[in-house]
Amino acid sequence: MAEMLSSSKGLLAIWHSWRLTILVVLALFLVSVRMYRRVYLSRSKTTASASIPSSPRNKSLEISSTSKVSAGTPPPQPTLNNVDAARTDTTKASSGPKRVQGKRPAKTVTGRRAIIQETHPFFIQPVIFFASLTTTTERYANLLLEELRVSAQAHASLIDREGGLLPPQIHDISYIDFEDYFAAAPKPPSTSPGTQYLYCILIPTYNIDTVLNTLLGHLDEIHNDFRIDTAPLSQLAGYSVFGFGDKEEWPTEEEGFCSQAKEVDRWMAKLTGRKRAYPLGMGDVKSDAERSLKEWSQGLQETIMEMLETGGLGEGVPGSGDAVESDEEDVEYLEDMNDESYVVKSKKKSGSTMVDLEDIRINGQSAAPIPVDFTTAGPAVTTEPQAKEMVPKTSPTYTALTKQGYTIVGSHSGVKICRWTKSALRGRGSCYKYSFYGIRSHLCMEATPSLSCSNKCIFCWRHGTNPVGTTWRWKVDSPELIFAGVKEGHYKKIKMLKGVPGVRAERFAEAMQIRHCALSLVGEPIFYPHINRFLDMLHQERISSFLVCNAQHPDQLQALNRVTQLYVSIDASNRESLRKIDRPLHRDFWERFQRCLDILREKRHIQRTVFRLTLVKGFNVEDEVIGYANLVEKALPGLIEIKGVTFCGTSTSAGAGLTMKNVPFYEEVSAFVVALNEELQRRGLEYGIAAEHAHSCCVLLASGRFRVNGKWHTRIDYDRFFELLEKEKADGTSFAPEDYMRETEEWALWGRGGFNPDDERVFRKGRDADSRARKAREILGAEMVQGSL
Numbered sequence: 001m002a003e004m005l006s007s008s009k010g011l012l013a014i015w016h017s018w019r020l021t022i023l024v025v026l027a028l029f030l031v032s033v034r035m036y037r038r039v040y041l042s043r044s045k046t047t048a049s050a051s052i053p054s055s056p057r058n059k060s061l062e063i064s065s066t067s068k069v070s071a072g073t074p075p076p077q078p079t080l081n082n083v084d085a086a087r088t089d090t091t092k093a094s095s096g097p098k099r100v101q102g103k104r105p106a107k108t109v110t111g112r113r114a115i116i117q118e119t120h121p122f123f124i125q126p127v128i129f130f131a132s133l134t135t136t137t138e139r140y141a142n143l144l145l146e147e148l149r150v151s152a153q154a155h156a157s158l159i160d161r162e163g164g165l166l167p168p169q170i171h172d173i174s175y176i177d178f179e180d181y182f183a184a185a186p187k188p189p190s191t192s193p194g195t196q197y198l199y200c201i202l203i204p205t206y207n208i209d210t211v212l213n214t215l216l217g218h219l220d221e222i223h224n225d226f227r228i229d230t231a232p233l234s235q236l237a238g239y240s241v242f243g244f245g246d247k248e249e250w251p252t253e254e255e256g257f258c259s260q261a262k263e264v265d266r267w268m269a270k271l272t273g274r275k276r277a278y279p280l281g282m283g284d285v286k287s288d289a290e291r292s293l294k295e296w297s298q299g300l301q302e303t304i305m306e307m308l309e310t311g312g313l314g315e316g317v318p319g320s321g322d323a324v325e326s327d328e329e330d331v332e333y334l335e336d337m338n339d340e341s342y343v344v345k346s347k348k349k350s351g352s353t354m355v356d357l358e359d360i361r362i363n364g365q366s367a368a369p370i371p372v373d374f375t376t377a378g379p380a381v382t383t384e385p386q387a388k389e390m391v392p393k394t395s396p397t398y399t400a401l402t403k404q405g406y407t408i409v410g411s412h413s414g415v416k417i418c419r420w421t422k423s424a425l426r427g428r429g430s431c432y433k434y435s436f437y438g439i440r441s442h443l444c445m446e447a448t449p450s451l452s453c454s455n456k457c458i459f460c461w462r463h464g465t466n467p468v469g470t471t472w473r474w475k476v477d478s479p480e481l482i483f484a485g486v487k488e489g490h491y492k493k494i495k496m497l498k499g500v501p502g503v504r505a506e507r508f509a510e511a512m513q514i515r516h517c518a519l520s521l522v523g524e525p526i527f528y529p530h531i532n533r534f535l536d537m538l539h540q541e542r543i544s545s546f547l548v549c550n551a552q553h554p555d556q557l558q559a560l561n562r563v564t565q566l567y568v569s570i571d572a573s574n575r576e577s578l579r580k581i582d583r584p585l586h587r588d589f590w591e592r593f594q595r596c597l598d599i600l601r602e603k604r605h606i607q608r609t610v611f612r613l614t615l616v617k618g619f620n621v622e623d624e625v626i627g628y629a630n631l632v633e634k635a636l637p638g639l640i641e642i643k644g645v646t647f648c649g650t651s652t653s654a655g656a657g658l659t660m661k662n663v664p665f666y667e668e669v670s671a672f673v674v675a676l677n678e679e680l681q682r683r684g685l686e687y688g689i690a691a692e693h694a695h696s697c698c699v700l701l702a703s704g705r706f707r708v709n710g711k712w713h714t715r716i717d718y719d720r721f722f723e724l725l726e727k728e729k730a731d732g733t734s735f736a737p738e739d740y741m742r743e744t745e746e747w748a749l750w751g752r753g754g755f756n757p758d759d760e761r762v763f764r765k766g767r768d769a770d771s772r773a774r775k776a777r778e779i780l781g782a783e784m785v786q787g788s789l
């Protein structure tokens with residue numbers, strides 16, 4: 001006890017003699033901790049702003065830091081009765097990223113919310129956020145506020161029953177506490193627990209330090225704060241961003257147009273757990289800002305209505321702001337590629353869902369249609385009484401096809417989004433049909449009214465899942481059912497892409513009106529007994545038709561009505577080669593093939609006829625130039641598309657001995673095209689190399705009929721086509737392919753690479769189409785750039 005007393009006396013004595021020093025050291029320690037935090041935080045802010053490129057024209061406008069905060073007027077008070085008063089009274093200026101005080105939310109919240117939403121009326125509360133230094137964005141934000149207010153009024157009848165759209169709130173980003181809105185989703189009012197918030201974020205871009213940098217820094221910090229959920233805004237109903245920029249100074253996105261809107265969109269995707277309700281919209285303040293905003297706002301309102309109907313954002317390909325993910329998506333889509341190139345899809349290592357119809361056994365019998373010789377059938381195929389469905393919903397084929405992304409319509413038709421449609425939606429380029437014919441891929445639907453085919457081509461990536469047969473022996477669905485079904489399936493798939501990073505609002509809106517239909521997805525479209533009625537329906541809605549057939553059904557080809565462009569696949573130049581490659585089910589396949597060429601020749605003055613060649617090294621390239629020239633001489637097609645096979649590798653292709661070695665390089669395809677062109681010219685046939693799309697290893701030879709005043713005219717005037725078609729229907733005036741051709745774009749001509757300069761180039765490793773085209777030119781020399789007859 002005495003010992004303790006003396007030691008506490010000792011401590012007291014030390015305190016008395018050293019207390020000043022101790023206090024000074026403690027104060028110094030606290031100051032240095034605070035300074036360290038400041039430096040650390042400002043660094044994280046700089047990271048966010050560092051990505052903003054400066055004006056390419058080097059014209060920097062100085063704006064004083066005081067104007068940054070003074071420009072924004074305090075926001076109008078929210079109109080809604082259920083607004084949390086503490087949140088809307090946001091008159092304090094945000095000075096910088098806030099310290100996050102919250103804890104990682106308990107996982108059970110989502111579940112509890114879900115139950116609340118099921119049991120309470122679902123209200124969507126739009127919240128408009130804007131930042132504005134020179135008031136442009138503020139003005140547009142108020143326009144949006146008014147539009148949403150009117151929309152909420154129009155749907156007021158729903159309120160109090162099943163829920164509905166609430167009048168919007170608006171906040172100036174300069175005057176809110178970020179923590180209130182961007183660290184966690186606002187809590188719904190206790191009187192209306194089913195309310196979910198939809199953030200509509202309108203922001204300009206400034207390449208100088210503004211409140212936007214602070215916002216970006218805050219979003220970054222929230223996302224990376226280990227104490228809180230990486231997606232703390234996942235309780236929002238969704239979000240969408242619209243950016244304002246100046247195209248005169250920042251002409252392209254690479255040069256910084258709307259770069260901060262893009263960044264906010266990316267962060268919001270992460271923070272909300274990919275709840276992009278509508279694609280990022282962008283407007284140029286000097287030209288189209290108002291129109292673009294209107295389009296974006298209309299799209300957003302449609303989404304809101306759908307959300308109210310379905311109770312959420314619905315099925316979708318989730319978007320995320322992660323650039324890495326975007327690239328991964330590309331790879332995934334590449335594997336999933338289903339454009340007309342013949343791709344053999346990788347067989348999954350285990351548990352493959354690829355099912356060959358021939359391998360399916362029902363009651364011990366093969367389910368594959370037995371090949372039947374079919375030589376005389378006319379267009380009106382009669383179905384057997386009580387015929388079976390081609391692809392019943394319960395069949396493994398149905399499962400396999402739907403797993404691959406097909407939407408099966410009725411019992412024998414299908415539709416699928418091709419990877420180019422997605423690429424065009426993201427402004428990353430359309431397929432070669434844009435370069436050659438002016439088809440913008442996001443306006444194109446790829447469909448087939450017959451999933452069945454009469455060939456089993458070794459390089460057809462679809463083989464293994466689609467049924468085969470030589471005659472139509474299945475139940476026939478009406479063209480009305482198929483047309484409505486494929487459109488519905490297509491639009492549904494497009495809508496699922498709205499959350500994908502990089503999808504452009506204006507292209508997304510355009511895509512909701514199909515303009516072209518590629519009847520080339522899988523199977524044989526002219527196999528379908530009512531193909532002509534189906535085509536009529538497309539044309540009535542001014543949807544152009546690109547029909548590809550396999551040259552095995554001459555009677556159906558003969559009976560086929562007018563299409564916008566008629567293709568025949570030419571997979572080999574002689575009987576033996578064709579047998580090996582196409583593995584046709586018809587015994588008289590070569591005779592059928594020849595008859596189809598004769599029919600094509602007859603049709604050439606009425607239709608745009610196309611040969612489609614798919615080159616497979618080691619199979620149908622070497623020593624076949626003369627043979628192909630013979631076929632061209634026989635059918636005199638208007639156009640010849642020559643494309644290298646695309647490799648994916650399946651058991652079917654492997655079984656046929658196909659490997660990567662069989663995929664020709666672009667320069668090899670080009671060399672083949674040059675050789676074929678020379679051979680055609682040697683024979684006095686008027687053909688020339690017109691255009692190329694190096695990106696998809698594809699070159700176009702065209703007949704001199706499509707060359708006017710020394711210029712290629714391989715594009716299509718679609719409006720003119722429909723005018724002529726309507727006139728023909730009305731008074732029988734026939735027309736020719738030359739009547740609806742248009743000049744080929746400069747950048748698509750042979751020797752120019754074929755990539756639309758308005759689109760953004762995204763190069764994957766080793767896939768630089770430009771360098772491939774360059775290399776081809778080096779090897780082939782000057783004749784490639786001539787592009788003449």
Ligand SMILES: Cc1cc2nc3c(=O)[nH]c(=O)nc-3n(C[C@H](O)[C@H](O)[C@H](O)COP(=O)(O)O)c2cc1C
Binds near residue numbers: 133135137204207259
């Ligand atoms: C100093 C300054 C820097 C800008 N930087 C960019 C930019 O990097 N990218 C862009 O697209 N627009 C840029 N702009 C254009 C603005 O985003 C555009 O004028 C916008 O409408 C301004 O909106 P506000 O009036 O609401 O502030 C800049 C404008 C100024 C004055």
Ligand code: SF4
Binds near residue numbers: 432442445446
């Ligand atoms: S034509 Fe249409 S379906 Fe075919 S690849 Fe191009 S965009 Fe896709």
